Amino acid sequence: MGEKSIQKKEYILTVAREVFIEKGYKNVTMKDIVEACNISRGGLYLYFESTKEIFLNVLQMEAQETDDVFASEITEEAGAGDILALFLKEQKKELLRKKNNLTVAIYEYFFENKPKGKANLIRTQFEEAVSIIEQLIRAGVENGEFYNVDPEVTARNIMYVIEGMKVASKTMGITGEIVDQQFLHIMQGLIIEE
Amino acid sequence: MGEKSIQKKEYILTVAREVFIEKGYKNVTMKDIVEACNISRGGLYLYFESTKEIFLNVLQMEAQETDDVFASEITEEAGAGDILALFLKEQKKELLRKKNNLTVAIYEYFFENKPKGKANLIRTQFEEAVSIIEQLIRAGVENGEFYNVDPEVTARNIMYVIEGMKVASKTMGITGEIVDQQFLHIMQGLIIEE
Amino acid sequence: MGEKSIQKKEYILTVAREVFIEKGYKNVTMKDIVEACNISRGGLYLYFESTKEIFLNVLQMEAQETDDVFASEITEEAGAGDILALFLKEQKKELLRKKNNLTVAIYEYFFENKPKGKANLIRTQFEEAVSIIEQLIRAGVENGEFYNVDPEVTARNIMYVIEGMKVASKTMGITGEIVDQQFLHIMQGLIIEE
Amino acid sequence: MGEKSIQKKEYILTVAREVFIEKGYKNVTMKDIVEACNISRGGLYLYFESTKEIFLNVLQMEAQETDDVFASEITEEAGAGDILALFLKEQKKELLRKKNNLTVAIYEYFFENKPKGKANLIRTQFEEAVSIIEQLIRAGVENGEFYNVDPEVTARNIMYVIEGMKVASKTMGITGEIVDQQFLHIMQGLIIEE
DNA sequence: CATGAATGAGAGTTCATTCAT
DNA sequence: GATGAATGAACTCTCATTCAT
Numbered sequence: 001m002g003e004k005s006i007q008k009k010e011y012i013l014t015v016a017r018e019v020f021i022e023k024g025y026k027n028v029t030m031k032d033i034v035e036a037c038n039i040s041r042g043g044l045y046l047y048f049e050s051t052k053e054i055f056l057n058v059l060q061m062e063a064q065e066t067d068d069v070f071a072s073e074i075t076e077e078a079g080a081g082d083i084l085a086l087f088l089k090e091q092k093k094e095l096l097r098k099k100n101n102l103t104v105a106i107y108e109y110f111f112e113n114k115p116k117g118k119a120n121l122i123r124t125q126f127e128e129a130v131s132i133i134e135q136l137i138r139a140g141v142e143n144g145e146f147y148n149v150d151p152e153v154t155a156r157n158i159m160y161v162i163e164g165m166k167v168a169s170k171t172m173g174i175t176g177e178i179v180d181q182q183f184l185h186i187m188q189g190l191i192i193e194e
Numbered sequence: 195m196g197e198k199s200i201q202k203k204e205y206i207l208t209v210a211r212e213v214f215i216e217k218g219y220k221n222v223t224m225k226d227i228v229e230a231c232n233i234s235r236g237g238l239y240l241y242f243e244s245t246k247e248i249f250l251n252v253l254q255m256e257a258q259e260t261d262d263v264f265a266s267e268i269t270e271e272a273g274a275g276d277i278l279a280l281f282l283k284e285q286k287k288e289l290l291r292k293k294n295n296l297t298v299a300i301y302e303y304f305f306e307n308k309p310k311g312k313a314n315l316i317r318t319q320f321e322e323a324v325s326i327i328e329q330l331i332r333a334g335v336e337n338g339e340f341y342n343v344d345p346e347v348t349a350r351n352i353m354y355v356i357e358g359m360k361v362a363s364k365t366m367g368i369t370g371e372i373v374d375q376q377f378l379h380i381m382q383g384l385i386i387e388e
Numbered sequence: 389m390g391e392k393s394i395q396k397k398e399y400i401l402t403v404a405r406e407v408f409i410e411k412g413y414k415n416v417t418m419k420d421i422v423e424a425c426n427i428s429r430g431g432l433y434l435y436f437e438s439t440k441e442i443f444l445n446v447l448q449m450e451a452q453e454t455d456d457v458f459a460s461e462i463t464e465e466a467g468a469g470d471i472l473a474l475f476l477k478e479q480k481k482e483l484l485r486k487k488n489n490l491t492v493a494i495y496e497y498f499f500e501n502k503p504k505g506k507a508n509l510i511r512t513q514f515e516e517a518v519s520i521i522e523q524l525i526r527a528g529v530e531n532g533e534f535y536n537v538d539p540e541v542t543a544r545n546i547m548y549v550i551e552g553m554k555v556a557s558k559t560m561g562i563t564g565e566i567v568d569q570q571f572l573h574i575m576q577g578l579i580i581e582e
Numbered sequence: 583m584g585e586k587s588i589q590k591k592e593y594i595l596t597v598a599r600e601v602f603i604e605k606g607y608k609n610v611t612m613k614d615i616v617e618a619c620n621i622s623r624g625g626l627y628l629y630f631e632s633t634k635e636i637f638l639n640v641l642q643m644e645a646q647e648t649d650d651v652f653a654s655e656i657t658e659e660a661g662a663g664d665i666l667a668l669f670l671k672e673q674k675k676e677l678l679r680k681k682n683n684l685t686v687a688i689y690e691y692f693f694e695n696k697p698k699g700k701a702n703l704i705r706t707q708f709e710e711a712v713s714i715i716e717q718l719i720r721a722g723v724e725n726g727e728f729y730n731v732d733p734e735v736t737a738r739n740i741m742y743v744i745e746g747m748k749v750a751s752k753t754m755g756i757t758g759e760i761v762d763q764q765f766l767h768i769m770q771g772l773i774i775e776e
Numbered sequence: 777c778a779t780g781a782a783t784g785a786g787a788g789t790t791c792a793t794t795c796a797t
Numbered sequence: 798g799a800t801g802a803a804t805g806a807a808c809t810c811t812c813a814t815t816c817a818t
Contacts, residue, residue, distance in 0.1 A: 005798085024305060026220045031791060040800040045793075104305045110365035111218060111298045123366035153375045160376060161351060164358030171304035172317035181347045182354060189383060199781080223808060234783045239810070393777085412693060414608045419812060428779040433814075492693045498753035499606060499686045511754035541763045545743060548750065548764060552742030555749045559692035560705035569735045570742065577771060587802080611787060622804045627789070 009047050009057075012037055017058045021100055025055055025108035055109055059121050062102065080140030081191050084133070088183045091162050095169050096176055104170050126163075130155045137190070146190045158186055203241050203251075206231055211252045215294060219249055219302035249303055253315055256296065274334030275385050278327070282377045285356055289363050290370055298364050320357075324349045331384065340384045352380055397435050397445075400425055405446045409488055413443055413496035443497055447509050450490065468528030469579050472521070476571045479550050483557050484564055492558050514551075518543045525578070534578045546574055591629050591639075594619055599640045603682060607637055607690035637691055641703055644684065662722030663773050666715070670765040673744050677751050678758055686752050708745075712737045719772065728772045740768055 015037045019028055028051050034044050048054045078086075094101070110122050133155035140146035161182055168174050209231045213222055222245050228238050242248045272280075288295065304316050328349035334340035355376055362368050403425045407416055416439050422432050436442045466474075482489070498510050522543035528534035549570055556562050597619045601610055610633050616626050630636045660668075676683065692704050716737035722728035743764055750756050 026302070027306075029791060030793085041792090042794080042801065043799050046798065050792085107301060107361065107365060108220075108305065111302065112221075114365060114367065120366070126362070126366055150379070153379050156372065157355060157376055157379055160355045160358030160362065162358065163361055164354030164356065167301065167357055167361045168320070168354065171301060171308060172314070172320055173308065178350065182351055185344070185347050185351055202781085224810085225808065235809095236784070236811075237782055240781065244809090414690070415694075417812065418814085429813090430780065430815080431778055434777065438813085495689060495749065495753060496608070496693065499690065500609075502753060502755065508754070514750070514754055538767070541767050544760065545764055545767055548743045548746030549739060550746065551749055552744065552746030555689065555745055556708070556742065559689060559696060560702070560708055561696065566738065570739055573732070573735050573739055590802085612789090613787065623788095624790075624805070625803055628802065632788090 005047070010061075012039070012044070012047055013054065013058050013061055016054050017061070017102070020055060020058060020105040021102055023105075025051075025105040026112075028055075028105075052109075052113075055105065056121075058102075059106070059109075063121065063125065079145055080136045080143070081145050081187070084136050084140070084190070085187065087133070087136075088186070092176070092179045092183065095162070095165055095174065095179055103166055107167065107170070126159060130159050133158055140190065145192065147192055149190065154190070161186065199241070204255075206233075206238065206241055207248065207252050207255055210248050211255070211296070214249060214252060214299040215296055217299075219245075219299040220306075222249075222299075246303075246307075249299065250315075252296070253300070253303075257315065257319065273339055274330045274337070275339050275381070278330050278334070278384070279381065281327070281330075282380070286370070286373045286377065289356075289359055289368065289373055297360055301361065301364070320353060324353050327352055334384065339386065341386055343384065348384070355380065393435070398449075400427070400432065400435055401442065401446050401449055404442050405449070405490070408443060408446060408493040409490055411493075413439075413493040414500075416443075416493075440497075440501070443493065444509075446490075447494070447497075451509065451513065467533055468524045468531070469533050469575070472524050472528075472578070473575065475521070475524075476574070480564070480567050480571065483550070483553055483562070483567055491554055495555065495558075514547060518547050521546055528578065533580065535580055537578065542578070549574065587629070592643075594621075594626070594629055595636065595640050595643055598636050599643070599684070602637060602640060602687040603684055605687075607633075607687040608694075610637075610687075634691075634695075637687065638703075640684070641688070641691075645703065645707065661727055662718045662725070663727050663769070666718050666722070666772070667769065669715070669718075670768070674758070674761050674765065677744070677747055677756065677761055685748055689749065689752070708741060712741050715740055722772065727774065729774055731772065736772070743768065 012033070016028075016033045019032050019036050023032065030044060030051060031041070033051070033054060034041050037044070048057070106122065115121075115123060130152075134151045137146060137149065137151040137154055141148055141151065165174055165179060165182065206227070210222075210227045213226050213230050217226065224238055224245060225235075227245070227248065228235055231238065242251070300316065309315075309317060324346075328345045331340060331343065331345040331348055335342055335345065359368055359373060359376065400421070404416075404421050407420050407424050411420065418432060418439060419429075421439070421442065422429050425432070436445070494510065503509075503511060518540075522539045525534060525537065525539040525542055529536055529539065553562055553567060553570065594615070598610075598615050601614050601618050605614065612626060612633060613623075615633070615636065616623055619626070630639070688704065697703075697705060712734075716733045719728060719731065719733040719736055723730055723733065747756055747761060747764065
């Protein structure tokens, strides 16, 4: 596959991403993507076989960018509490963003394609996040910023709260105030105030 | 519509519930339900107009039964911590149950039909649960069993953790051990150990 | 079939007539009639087998009443021109009446069931009208009121004009003014002015 | 949509026209047309969305051809009476033609879709015909061929007679003899015999 | 007689997928 | 590579008609 093809593939994925954001995963048809891309029906099949394949490729694109975001955050020179606060602030923004957000599509996809093995996108990303937070907490505990909590369990707890609010925001709605309260609650459970 | 019809309606809902458990919400067609019920194509339309209507009725059935469960729990004579522990134990069972569980269908439905107003099933149930836990915590705080936490925020936190684990269990999987850890973490954040 | 049954039959026909007026012939289903009559689905079949049978019975009912109307007109003591004018006036009313008028249903029915033999409702009624007008014209010619036209051809001509305006009123619309012009044109072709 | 598509569209319309002639308007289903065209179920939807759309397109095709017929007639060098006679002869042929004639379908369509505004196919065609006849009559009156009748009312009268016979031919039947009588009657009402 | 639940045929419509050009 | 016409499977939904009660 030549360079041109790779560009076209990327173009399709970029457009398809918008479609998935707009309609979730299950509602998206090959027709939808063909129309959004302004290419021919048959043309799409030269690059991808199904919406499933397209979605997985979109996720991969997504993952690469997200990694970078994480990376940039961590390079900051700051206390564990500050970094965690920063991370939560980022999450809040993500949580409340109505548009431009693949959350629903991702859930819909993984409901249908719940991974069997260990290695899979959604789990990997989740565990990576847990791991990073865990390290943060460990650092915070060690330098006396944080209470002496179990780093792994606490990290995982934070991620489940976020996950819970994420799904709530897409099903029953959630307010910025509630997110703030929850994140405050998390921080208070960690930071030793003098 | 006579008594007989009501029975038939209930029969359809019972069968349809199984179908939704099996396939989620979006994958279910009227044809699926017709076939599962062993009735004729047109027959189903005598009772329900769409899978959406059927699903909402299934949810209602479900809600009534769940209410009872809650009720029975609360009537127990026990300390706040005991009742909470009981509740969490129940949740664990639910969380880990692979079959017989509408979670995925409910999410799929409410992704598409995210309620606008306040009054709606998923939000109402969530808020009811929050409210019950809140009262429990308040009682626990008052009688010195629990730390002096903010009852509302803490109750909501518990529910978001549960929600997060619920969705995780359907997308990336979760182990009983992790659920235990999380629930222990919650209890430790509340109960004053001597 | 007892007296009660006959009453029920008449009731159904009366209601069905309204339905045919409302929706034409082809659009009417057994279901429509059942619902309009507030009887059971099976119940209707005890009296009639199809919308076709019902429609034919409605037409028969209609025919009896129409005959009476004609009869009453003819008993008038007046000149041929006066009676004809009266008849045309009646036709104008009918023509312009938007509601309460089976015209469309009748056309739709006879398009599909164009009678083969001589004896059939629509033709019989048409020929009867032609015949009455023919007699009128003959009388008018004989007593010197009318020009010496061919009574049969002229009578038929009048009826075709009316038929043409009837169908026009249901497809492209027609105004009272145009109907007046046409009827005036007809009368002027007949009456000898001094 | 390329040239090929236009040809296919025309092919479909040609075949559909036959179907409408055969079965009228209301009886025709997408399936009927699909089968008559020997194309696939979904294929038809590439070109047309409904029988209504197809029918309107058939009418348009029809209208273009009809216009030409009119045009050719008018270019004749002849007296007004001759041209009118020619027109009526054409109408007679049309009237008596059992097959190859959209009359019933047109009526059925416009019963259901009686146009609101002025500009619409059936009315436009009718008024055009009225207008042409009106001009003919005016010419005939001016050159002393015809009696001094009101051109507009008389033209309209001729068209209503034709319309009446058209609908009669489709509901109760009509003979060539009767058509001849009527057309003779019309001509006698116009032409001044010496 | 009367009811109305039940059936099943049939119409409409949408898309994934293929394939000749 | 790219196109887009064509196919056919799958679903939705509506009624005429029957039949047990």
